[in-house]
Amino acid sequence: MSRDSEQHATAPAARTPAGDIITDLDQLSLAATSRTCQHCGRSFIEGDDVVAYVHKPAEQRIYEVGHCVCAHAEHRQQEVFTLGVHELMVTGRIGVASDAATQSTWPILIDPVPVGVSAPATTTIRWLPPETPLAEQVVPTATQRQQRRTARTQVTVGGHQPTVEGDD
Template sequence: MRPVSVDGGHAVVDPGASGPVLVGTVAQLFAGLSLAGLGEPPQCVACGCAMTAGRSIVVAAYRPAEQARWQLGRCYCQRCAPETIETPTLGVMELQVTGRVGTQSAVHTQSHAYCLLDPRVQAVSLPERSLYCSRRGDD
């Protein structure tokens, strides 16, 4: 599946892609997504502050063109977050998503984990873009 554009918060997927095609809002894709890989609690990569439940967060999410699963690369507090995706990667769909830190509970294991609430796209980089193209002004 190959995203070709992001329109009004919706991920629009190439209808000619092989396999099932899912079109959903960013909220549907990222709401409740676990932040477990970003520290416990998540920490800003720029200043190191801990982002506990209720705090605003900016998360860099990426998905290589040949993969179906989104990954979280890093997170920032609202104060340290860049306004755009500074170094787009060729062949990778990248999103900069803002939201709040929440918690999810697993009753059967009596455990809690941090998750993303109220996600909204702040910046997008399509797989066709790269740092080289951006510097040349060809995007």
């Protein structure tokens, strides 16, 4: 077997755009946020359930967290979205990452579940039903579908919870 064929046989699998999005969400730091609920001002602690507004301008490659609110149905979420920016509403929990070398810690978003998306060409949100994958190449597991159902009950936009599953 030649060296070229060995390299091709051990080359890593190609990454899909959907896989990249999910990987990006799993690595979100909350260090740049205020660490308080934008709605009620309560300080977040490790383990708190939150809804995060996550955005990525069209020319950037990395998602950033704009702000977070407590995951309570009565807390209002962002209602107007920005043209030219890929925006997500994501539920998750506050976790803590640490760096032993620098003896530092920072908050991160763990177990992220996208519940809504606003494409760069729109100013409205499209709700993701529990059965809909984030992108066509990703098939949600039963656990992910249940997490999305639960997450949708915690999100309120315009004073109303989403009542229709799908692109409402």
